[in-house]
Amino acid sequence: xxxxxxxxxxxxTEKSQAVAFWCDPISGHATLYWYRQILGQGPELLVQFxxxxxxxxxxxxxxxxxxxRLKGVDSTLKIQPAELGDSAMYxxxxxxxxxxxxxxxxxxxxxxxRLTVL
Amino acid sequence: xxxxxxxxxxxxxxxxxFLTINCTYTATxxxxxxxxxxxxxxxxxxxxxxxxxDDKGSNKGFExxxxxxxxxxxxxxxxxxxxxSAVYFCALSxxxxxxxxxLTFGKGTLLTVNP
Numbered sequence: 001x002x003x004x005x006x007x008x009x010x011x012x013t014e015k016s017q018a019v020a021f022w023c024d025p026i027s028g029h030a031t032l033y034w035y036r037q038i039l040g041q042g043p044e045l046l047v048q049f050x051x052x053x054x055x056x057x058x059x060x061x062x063x064x065x066x067x068x069r070l071k072g073v074d075s076t077l078k079i080q081p082a083e084l085g086d087s088a089m090y091x092x093x094x095x096x097x098x099x100x101x102x103x104x105x106x107x108x109x110x111x112x113x114r115l116t117v118l
Numbered sequence: 119x120x121x122x123x124x125x126x127x128x129x130x131x132x133x134x135x136f137l138t139i140n141c142t143y144t145a146t147x148x149x150x151x152x153x154x155x156x157x158x159x160x161x162x163x164x165x166x167x168x169x170x171x172d173d174k175g176s177n178k179g180f181e182x183x184x185x186x187x188x189x190x191x192x193x194x195x196x197x198x199x200x201x202x203s204a205v206y207f208c209a210l211s212x213x214x215x216x217x218x219x220x221l222t223f224g225k226g227t228l229l230t231v232n233p
Contacts, residue, residue, distance in 0.1 A: 006161075031219075042207055042223030043162070055218055091161055095219065105150055105211040105219035109161040 002026040004110035006092050012116045018080035021113045023092030025074070031097030033107060034067055034077050037089040049075065050097060082117045089114050120145045124208050124224035131198055131231050139193040139227045141182075141208035149210040151175075151184055151191040152221070156205045165193075165206070198231045205229070 005024040013019050025032050030051050035043035046065065048056040051072040060067065064083070069075040079086055093107040125140040143151065150169045154162040166175030171186035180195045191208060208224040 004161075033221075040226075042209075042225050043221075044223075045220065048218075048220070050218060056214075056220070093162075097218075105213070106152075106164065106167060107211075107221055108164065109154075112161040114159070 004092055004094050004108055006110035006113055008113055009111060010114045010116075012118065013082050014118050015084055016081040018078065019082050019115065020079075021077045021090050021092075021115075023075045023077070023110060025092070025094030026108055029094035029096055029108075030072075031095045032069055032075050033093040033095075034075070035091040035093065037091055037112070039088070043091055046077070079115075082115075084117050087115055087117045120149065120210060120212050120222045122208050122210055122222055122224035124206075124227050126225075126227070128228040128230060131229070133200055133231055133233050134197045135231075137193070137195040137198045137202075137229070139206055139208075139229070141191045141193065141224060143189050143191065143208075143210050145189075145210055145212065147213065148186075149212055151182070152209040152211065153180070153182055153191070153193050154207045154209060154223075156207065156226070158204075162207065198229075200231050200233055203229055203231045 032049045034046045037043045046060045047067045049069045067077045089112045091112045092110045095107045121144045123142050152167050153165040155165045156162050166177045168175040168184035174183045182191050182193045205226045205228050207226045209221045212220045
């Protein structure tokens with residue numbers, strides 16, 4: 001069964017350092033999402049891509065966070081500089097994102113990257 | 119805007135007990151509704167889905183029925199197992215044009231099943 005891949009699974013960094021997370025969606029999925037999940041809460045959308053274009057980055061702290069999906073396949077989320085409050089699980093998800101059909105909007109999640117900022 | 123409200127946990131049950139986790143939503147239009155499950159240290163896994171009123175989603179013994187009249191999507195299981203211990207998230211999918219959808223999650227309900 002196809003899965004969303006993420007790496008690394010765990011990352012420990014010191015504040016003010018740069019960190020990057022990678023996501024490879026399910027093959028053929030046009031839409032890719034990055035979420036942040038703080039312990040004990042539900043995921044919150046940071047950025048959404050349709051192919052290589054950003055369709056929603058309204059909740060992305062753009063002074064320190066950036067995301068790209070240059071070829072419309074895999075994606076990288078970067079934080080620079082990291083702050084203590086960035087400690088969280090970062091989840092990537094993908095969906096078919098093509099018009100029509102019951103699976104268009106179903107999102108499939110990767111295992112996440114647990115970030116700890118010291 | 120759209121929102122999802124789940125019963126607050128934690129919920130603690132004995133093995134083979136009946137489970138209900140309540141979920142209600144507020145939405146414009148006709149969203150799809152989802153239940154996701156998250157095991158400790160892992161990402162979210164899709165548990166079940168319903169796309170229109172009166173649809174019943176089911177998987178691994180879990181069921182939920184899309185009730186438009188009560189704007190609810192309660193999760194049920196007749197006999198829980200220790201392996202069902204996890205956090206359960208209710209979510210709705212809002213269409214924002216074309217093939218652009220956004221998921222809105224509830225805060226999650228922690229379920230612990232004791233042997």
